[in-house]
Amino acid sequence: MINFIAMEAWIEFAVRWVHVITGIAWIGSSFYFIALDLGLHRDRDLASGADGEEWQVHGGGFYHIQKYLVAPAQMPGDLVWFKWESYATWLSGFAMLILVYYLGAEFYLVDPSVLDIPVWAAILISLLSLSIGWLTYDALCKSTFGDDNTRLMLFLFVVLVAVAWGYTQVFSGRAALLHLGAFTASIMTANVFFIIMPNQRIVVADLKAGRKPDPKYGRIAKQRSTHNNYLTLPVLFLMLSNHYPLAFASDYNWIIASLVFLMGVTIRHYFNSMHARKGNPHWTWLATTLIFLAIMWLSTANLPGESDWEAQATGPTAKYAQAAGFDDVRDIVSGRCSMCHSAEPGWEGLAWAPRGVHLDSARGIAENARAIYLQAGLSRAMPPANLTFMDDAERLAIRRWFEAANDS
Numbered sequence: 458m459i460n461f462i463a464m465e466a467w468i469e470f471a472v473r474w475v476h477v478i479t480g481i482a483w484i485g486s487s488f489y490f491i492a493l494d495l496g497l498h499r500d501r502d503l504a505s506g507a508d509g510e511e512w513q514v515h516g517g518g519f520y521h522i523q524k525y526l527v528a529p530a531q532m533p534g535d536l537v538w539f540k541w542e543s544y545a546t547w548l549s550g551f552a553m554l555i556l557v558y559y560l561g562a563e564f565y566l567v568d569p570s571v572l573d574i575p576v577w578a579a580i581l582i583s584l585l586s587l588s589i590g591w592l593t594y595d596a597l598c599k600s601t602f603g604d605d606n607t608r609l610m611l612f613l614f615v616v617l618v619a620v621a622w623g624y625t626q627v628f629s630g631r632a633a634l635l636h637l638g639a640f641t642a643s644i645m646t647a648n649v650f651f652i653i654m655p656n657q658r659i660v661v662a663d664l665k666a667g668r669k670p671d672p673k674y675g676r677i678a679k680q681r682s683t684h685n686n687y688l689t690l691p692v693l694f695l696m697l698s699n700h701y702p703l704a705f706a707s708d709y710n711w712i713i714a715s716l717v718f719l720m721g722v723t724i725r726h727y728f729n730s731m732h733a734r735k736g737n738p739h740w741t742w743l744a745t746t747l748i749f750l751a752i753m754w755l756s757t758a759n760l761p762g763e764s765d766w767e768a769q770a771t772g773p774t775a776k777y778a779q780a781a782g783f784d785d786v787r788d789i790v791s792g793r794c795s796m797c798h799s800a801e802p803g804w805e806g807l808a809w810a811p812r813g814v815h816l817d818s819a820r821g822i823a824e825n826a827r828a829i830y831l832q833a834g835l836s837r838a839m840p841p842a843n844l845t846f847m848d849d850a851e852r853l854a855i856r857r858w859f860e861a862a863n864d865s
Contacts, residue, residue: 462827463835469556476549483542484689490539491686494679495733497524506530527672532664540654547646550696554639558583558632564774564827568629582627583636590620590640591647598680606680610687617641617718621711630705631698637714638695641688648681686729690721702813703756713752720748777823780862785854790816790829793845830859 497509508526512519558566562576566583574582594613603609620640624633656674663670694717698704704713727741777783796803798810799817814828815821822829832839833847834855840847 460835462830465556466831469553472549472552472556476546476553479542479545479549483546484693486539486542487682487685487689491682491729492732493522494524495729497522527675528660528664528670532661536661538654538657540649543646543649547642550639550642554583554635558635566628566632568632571625571629572627574627579628586620586624586636587640587643591644594644595647595651603680606683610684613684614715614718618711618715621714625711630707630710631702634695634698634705634710634714638692638698641695642692645685645688645692648685652681653678687722687725688718690724691718694720700812704752706813707756708759709755713755716748716752716755720745723748774820774823774826777826777859777862778819780858782854782858782861783819783822786829786858787819787822789847789851789854790822793840793847793851794829794833796845797840826859826862829855834859 493511497511499509501510503510503523505523506525506529507523510521510523512521514520559580562579567574567576567579593616597603597609597612602612617637621633621637624636624640627633628636656678659674660670694704695714698714704710707713723741723745727738730736730738795817797807798814798821800810800815802808802810814825816825816829829839834852837843837852
């Protein structure tokens, strides 16, 4: 008999794996070419007419790289394009958005305590926000306002702060930060698909036709590549944030997300300065550390008070608290899991609950029902190394409780 819950988990795992692989390929090539461009020696009179050159060593061999500001005199016959890394990363990421946040909208996307809206409305807002984000950003870049790149990037930061706040007024904290990452990543991929690649094709077409390409296409593409360079690290943080409740479940999660963009700037400024041989700006490490300390403080500021959740249970998690077998499962989890997964872990060496998951209350167990089912019911992933000796009968009770809740 096919276990569809397990199958769904494996499909999600496969898509996530593809997303990580393609993301590594895209980010790796992006960082490499930014470093290469900044490190080129442009003070040499090259016979080839190239704008700059650099010698590199890797894998036991030497590479002589030259960059042409507009294009070489003749079109090479074996031109390599870097584009599928970006497209595959976005497509696999969007697939993850569907699998986790759209199909699981009742648990991960919609939080009635934030905004009580139907699932279809939440999904529509998600899709529209990703589209409108790109259109707004692109219009700004193409306007006269976008001629000054520093002014443009400062204004874009203000826009991202506003978007961060807006998402937290609509979605759950987890979904809000994830969507801010998707919003930014969509802009980055759209830069490649709608601007960088078409501009490169125009240059190639001019070369094939024997025309001298207009250098403006290269300047525009470089502006968008620079934006992508500074947005990459914040996107990675926001995508990882859904695994860390301290990042997304704070009252100040939108401020945390905003500060993450500043950290991305300070970190990239350090490496970009180093690659361009413009000094060693150590102050960026201090700035990054101070910003991160501020994020840590904000994550635990204004902690919510306790409430009688069992008596007030509503929404999608309520079905788990009200399902047959919940009392037994609560006893099992309390005895086998809560010594680690609690506000004050009793397991020696643990200062806080792993992954921020608290299973010392009815609410915590109900909200993490699927994770308990997958990791302790369907598999033996938890407790780790079965340190608390959970037996097969207890795992069976977890499975029956979860399945009863979903059959009702």
